Amino acid sequence: MLPVLLVAMAILCLASVSILWAVQKSNDVSAERQLRTTHRSIQAIVQELAQQQEMVAVWDDAVEELNKDQFDLKWFDANLGIWLSKTFGQDEVYILNGHDEPIDATIDAARVSVREFDRIKGKIADLIAGIRGMPDSPHREHVAERANAAYLTTGKAVHDAHLLELLGSPAAVSIMKIVPESDDVSYKSGREFLLVSIRYLDGSFIKQLSERNLIDGLRFSLVDNPASNEVSVPFRSDIGDLIGYFIWKPELPGDRVLSSVGPAMSLAAMAILALLGMLVRRLKHSTSALERTVLELKASEAQAHHLAFHDVLTGLPNRTLFEDRLNHALARVQRGEQVALMMLDLDRFKHVNDTLGHHAGDSLIREFGARLSDLVGADDTVTRLGGDEFAIVQVRTGAEEAKRLCERIIAAAQEPYDVLGSQVFVGVSIGLVLSPEDGVERIDLLRKADIALYRAKAGGRNCYCCFTPEMDETIAVHRMIEEDLRHALATGEGLEVVYQPQIGSAGAVVGVEALARWQHPTHGHIPPSQFIPVAEQTGLIVPFGEWVLRQACSASRRWPDLYVSVNLSPVQFRVASFVDRVVAIVQETGCDPRRVELEVTESVLLDENSGTIAALRRLRHAGFRIALDDFGTGYSSLGYLHRFEVDKIKIDRSFTQSLGQGSKAAAVVHAIVALGRAMSLTVTAEGVETDTQKNFLHTAGCNEMQGFLFSKAVSAEKLTQMLSQLPITETAGAKPARSMVPLGAPVEA
Numbered sequence: 001m002l003p004v005l006l007v008a009m010a011i012l013c014l015a016s017v018s019i020l021w022a023v024q025k026s027n028d029v030s031a032e033r034q035l036r037t038t039h040r041s042i043q044a045i046v047q048e049l050a051q052q053q054e055m056v057a058v059w060d061d062a063v064e065e066l067n068k069d070q071f072d073l074k075w076f077d078a079n080l081g082i083w084l085s086k087t088f089g090q091d092e093v094y095i096l097n098g099h100d101e102p103i104d105a106t107i108d109a110a111r112v113s114v115r116e117f118d119r120i121k122g123k124i125a126d127l128i129a130g131i132r133g134m135p136d137s138p139h140r141e142h143v144a145e146r147a148n149a150a151y152l153t154t155g156k157a158v159h160d161a162h163l164l165e166l167l168g169s170p171a172a173v174s175i176m177k178i179v180p181e182s183d184d185v186s187y188k189s190g191r192e193f194l195l196v197s198i199r200y201l202d203g204s205f206i207k208q209l210s211e212r213n214l215i216d217g218l219r220f221s222l223v224d225n226p227a228s229n230e231v232s233v234p235f236r237s238d239i240g241d242l243i244g245y246f247i248w249k250p251e252l253p254g255d256r257v258l259s260s261v262g263p264a265m266s267l268a269a270m271a272i273l274a275l276l277g278m279l280v281r282r283l284k285h286s287t288s289a290l291e292r293t294v295l296e297l298k299a300s301e302a303q304a305h306h307l308a309f310h311d312v313l314t315g316l317p318n319r320t321l322f323e324d325r326l327n328h329a330l331a332r333v334q335r336g337e338q339v340a341l342m343m344l345d346l347d348r349f350k351h352v353n354d355t356l357g358h359h360a361g362d363s364l365i366r367e368f369g370a371r372l373s374d375l376v377g378a379d380d381t382v383t384r385l386g387g388d389e390f391a392i393v394q395v396r397t398g399a400e401e402a403k404r405l406c407e408r409i410i411a412a413a414q415e416p417y418d419v420l421g422s423q424v425f426v427g428v429s430i431g432l433v434l435s436p437e438d439g440v441e442r443i444d445l446l447r448k449a450d451i452a453l454y455r456a457k458a459g460g461r462n463c464y465c466c467f468t469p470e471m472d473e474t475i476a477v478h479r480m481i482e483e484d485l486r487h488a489l490a491t492g493e494g495l496e497v498v499y500q501p502q503i504g505s506a507g508a509v510v511g512v513e514a515l516a517r518w519q520h521p522t523h524g525h526i527p528p529s530q531f532i533p534v535a536e537q538t539g540l541i542v543p544f545g546e547w548v549l550r551q552a553c554s555a556s557r558r559w560p561d562l563y564v565s566v567n568l569s570p571v572q573f574r575v576a577s578f579v580d581r582v583v584a585i586v587q588e589t590g591c592d593p594r595r596v597e598l599e600v601t602e603s604v605l606l607d608e609n610s611g612t613i614a615a616l617r618r619l620r621h622a623g624f625r626i627a628l629d630d631f632g633t634g635y636s637s638l639g640y641l642h643r644f645e646v647d648k649i650k651i652d653r654s655f656t657q658s659l660g661q662g663s664k665a666a667a668v669v670h671a672i673v674a675l676g677r678a679m680s681l682t683v684t685a686e687g688v689e690t691d692t693q694k695n696f697l698h699t700a701g702c703n704e705m706q707g708f709l710f711s712k713a714v715s716a717e718k719l720t721q722m723l724s725q726l727p728i729t730e731t732a733g734a735k736p737a738r739s740m741v742p743l744g745a746p747v748e749a
Contacts, residue, residue, distance in 0.1 A: 008276050012269050019258070019265070030251045036421075037213045038233055038246060042201065046161045049174040049197050052088045056080055057176040057195045058156040060185045066095070066178060066193045071103065073111070081106030084197060089208070091171075092120075092198040095178075098191030100128050120198070123166055124173055128194065131160045131175050156181060164237040170201040170220065170244060201235070202244075210248070218248040311384040313362055314369035322383035322391055326442055329381075329393050330435060339395055339435045340402035343449040344372075344409070346388035347427035347461040352419070360419045361388075364426065367419075371412045375405065391449075399434055399466075406430050406464035414462070427462030429453060438467050451475055481534045484520060489543055494519045497551040498713040501722075502565070502684060502706040509723065510704060511563040511597065514552035515713045516544070532569075541569045546581060553591035555716040559723065565597040565627060570604045573611070579618045586622075593623035597648065601629050605644055616644050627684070631672060641679055649676050653687025656707070660692045673700045 056062055056079060065075055077083070081093040086109045094117050095104040102117035159176035166173065178193040180186075199205060202220035210218040217230070222244045226232045232245040309321040317325065329339045346368065353361040365388065372382045372390060381393040394402055413428040431453030439445050448467045456465035488494050496519065499512040518526045535541040549566050556564040572578050586593050598619060604612055605628075616626060627648035628641070641649070651672055658665035669685070676683035685697045688707030697705055714722070 008273060012273070016269075026253050026257070030253055035231065035233055035250075038209065038215065038218075038248070040421075041209050041213065042163070042235065042246070045172045045199060045201065045205065046163060046174065048088075049090070049172050049199055050157075050159050050161045050176065052084060052090070053159060053174055053176040053195050053197050054157045056084065057159075057178045058181050059178075060180045060182055062178050063180045063185050063187050063193075067187070073104075076104050077106075077111065080104065080195070082109055082111065085109040089199070089204055090197045091200045091203065092116075092196075094196040096128070096194040096196060098188060098193065100132075100194070103193075120166055123164065124175070124196065127160050127162060127173065127175050131158065131177065131194065132190070162237070163235075165241065165243040166198065166200070168222075169203075170235050172199045172201065173197070206246075216249045216251065218246065221245050221247055311369075314366050314384050316369050316373070316382055316384045316390075318383065319385050322381060322385070322393070323442065325381045326393050326445075329395050330440055330442060330445075332395060333436050333440055337396055338398055338437075339393065340397045340399075340405075341433050341435065341445050341449050342392040342394070342402070342406065342409075342464075343431040343446075343453045344390040344392065345429050345453055345457065346413070347429055347457075349388040349426055352424050352426065356420060356422060356424070360422075360424070363419045364417050364424065367417050368413065368426075368428075371415075372409065375408050375412060399437075402432060402434065403464070403466070406432060410462060410464065429456040429461050430464035431456055431467065432464055433467045478534055481526070481531050482538050482540070485518070485531055485535060485540055485544070488518065489540065489547065494521060495547070496715065497548055497555070498715055499552075499555070499564070499719050500706055500713040501711050501719070502704050503710050504704055505698065505702070509562060509726070511565060512556075512559070512719065513565040513599075513706065513713075514548060514555075514567075516548050517713075536569055536571045539571070541571045542575055545569055545572050546585060549582065550585050550589060553586055553589040553596065556591055556595060557589070558716065558720050560592075560595070563595045563597050563625065565599050567599045567629065568604070570601070573604055573615055579615050579622075582619065582624075583622050594625075596623075597625040597627050599627045599629040599650070602631075613644065620645060627682075641675075641681070646681065648682040648684060651683065651685045651702070653707075656685050656687040656693055656697070657689065659696050660690075666696070669697070669702075670700055673702055676703075677701060 062080065065072060076095070080095065081104055084090045084093050085106050091108060093104075093106040094102050094114075096117075097103050102114040105112050105114045105116050107116060156179055157176060158179070159174055161172065161174035163170065163172055165171070174197045176195045176197075178195055206218050206220060209215065220235075221232075224232055224234070224245045226245075226247045227249075229249055230247050231250050232247040234245055235243050237243055309318060310316065311318045326341065333339055346364075349361065349364070352364055365384070369382065369384060369390070372392065376382055376392060376394065379395050383391045383393075385391055392405075394405060397405075409430065410428055413426060416423040416425055431449045431451065433439070433445050433449045433452060435445060438448055448471075451471045452465045452467040455471055456463050459465060496517045497514050498517055499514055501509045502511040502513060504510040516528055516532075518528075518531055520526050532541070535544050545568065552564050552566050556562070575581075582598075583593070586596060600616075620626060625647040626644070627650055628646045629650050630652045631649040649672065651669060655665045655668050655672075659669065673683050675681075682703045683701075684704040684706065685693075685702045686706055688694050688697065688705045688709045690709065693707075694705060694709055711722070
């Protein structure tokens with residue numbers, strides 16, 4: 001008896017110590033978390049204040065209004081002082097002129113006398129001098145550092161923000177120069193108007209901080225006098241001066257748990273000791289050992305059974321249990337019930353993993369799974385299939401009820417997630433099928449739900465899409481195109497490269513654009529707009545692009561005086577050996593790379609992480625010319641033209657075909673031509689079909705044109721025959737060139 005009782009007492013004491021340690025540790029962790037949260041929120045208020053100011057300080061309208069002789073005070077209230085105060089809770093907002101004199105003052109969302117600025121003028125004089133760049137200012141270096149930080153976002157905002165003591169209270173103060181957003185608005189450099197924003201941290205900020213972070217009894221005190229159940233964090237200015245203390249009553253979850261379960265645990269311990277004494281006298285050691293073994297086996301069996309059918313991370317049913325419950329749900333369809341199957345995929349989940357790490361991703365997955373469980377009925381099944389993929393089986397439902405559930409899921413997914421101390425936002429795409437309308441077989445329904453999910457993602461994400469029979473037909477056409485295109489690439493049957501002449505400003509043929517055509521043996525002509533996207537999605541664009549380049553380079557040897565343009569896909573740039581393959585093909589065909597022009601779209605330039613810059617530079621170094629296709633339809637960034645060293649820009653046919661129908665297209669064409677001329681780039685217009693378009697482009701200064709007005713795309717043999725029939729024109733100072741028919745006269749294709 002004695003050894004057994006001693007062991008039992010030791011175990012109970014150890015358990016008690018462990019529980020008390022866990023309680024204290026829980027309290028410490030909770031207090032530390034609230035301490036970090038409070039400190040981080042206090043520090044973040046300075047940055048938030050500057051970000052709020054930047055919305056109105058870097059603004060053309062603000063500079064223009066301030067430069068007027070007569071100020072529009074209503075405009076000031078609607079857009080500056082009172083607006084900042086009401087929108088963001090700023091306590092005081094002042095506008096200073098070039099001589100640092102107040103011209104507008106707002107306190108607690110109400111206009112006040114500018115003389116109120118005298119209360120704080122002495123306290124922030126050094127900040128004002130620093131942002132003005134005065135050499136004797138102690139804050140001059142802070143201004144430079146903050147200006148550099150702002151340049152990372154807008155390149156315009158210059159501000160200085162600090163935590164300091166103001167009128168006996170802690171305050172965040174930010175001063176920002178009011179400057180125009182564009183270079184078209186003039187202002188006096190060095191004498192800009194200043195926007196001064198103040199947020200006192202012992203007023204509404206404390207209430208906001210307390211409510212946002214669930215901090216009980218948060219208050220500010222000039223002295224460190226917390227009660228026995230309170231903690232404090234010192235608040236210092238940016239130069240280290242102690243201003244006061246933030247004091248609050250920390251959340252102590254361990255104490256609450258201990259007060260709830262402590263009495264019951266004591267009674268349980270006493271009962272255990274009593275039962276142990278009785279059992280020791282009545283049971284043999286072998287029986288006790290056998291019982292423990294049986295209990296352990298049962299626990300292991302239960303745990304193994306649970307793990308076999310549930311996801312470890314979320315505790316939700318896994319794929320095995322999901323398929324079983326889906327089969328049971330489909331059995332109800334035979335009895336006249338309706339079942340909805342939803343496939344879900346989180347949007348922007350990869351971004352969370354890449355930026356915050358996999359622990360953050362796991363936390364997000366658990367939270368999203370919990371939200372889904374709260375939205376469905378008791379008989380419905382929520383499943384995590386893997387990664388960020390989920391599925392839901394909804395029983396005893398209808399089409400409208402299933403759609404409403406999809407809408408609730410999308411709304412719940414958009415709510416912020418608290419992940420590792422940060423708030424993240426994601427969305428969800430949903431594919432929805434209904435049984436028996438869309439089928440009664442499990443595999444068929446899963447396939448259709450996947451198709452609907454894919455369509456939801458292609459439609460912009462963060463939405464749901466119901467399956468329709470047309471989607472199945474689209475997938476079938478996609479599969480047919482993929483299989484037949486793969487066969488055509490292997491045999492060469494039905495594929496052809498045709499060439500459309502490009503005409504210089506003098507009317508001579510200066511080059512041709514190589515265009516792919518596919519004559520399907522069964523379905524006839526398939527336009528590139530149908531088979532090129534399929535080739536890009538399946539990776540066939542890589543061998544297909546190499547085939548087109550090889551055909552174009554071989555054919556170009558017939559026209560040594562012309563350059564040949566070949567379109568490249570963004571997918572080709574993702575292949576590590578892409579540049580080497582292009583150079584090798586040109587060398588094998590004996591083509592001069594200086595007569596080859598590679599056309600890329602802006603989507604290629606946007607994907608800078610894939611080594612696009614290095615690839616384009618290697619191609620230019622090898623002698624190829626680079627043309628930017630469809631210019632004007634995307635971002636049309638001036639930075640692209642400079643950073644990627646483009647040789648040519650091609651005006652998209654949508655602008656060409658709109659000429660003569662309004663002033664907008666004409667203005668865009670004039671702007672593109674002027675931009676090309678300023679950067680010494682060749683400008684080519686596509687889609688020229690009428691004399692009106694041709695004459696306008698010629699007058700605007702466009703270097704080259706192509707379109708049906710001159711010729712459709714023709715085969716290499718037809719192009720050679722056409723070129724041989726064209727007259728040769730002599731131009732002073734230039735070599736002879738073959739002139740197309742007089743500009744404006746159509747040519748037979």
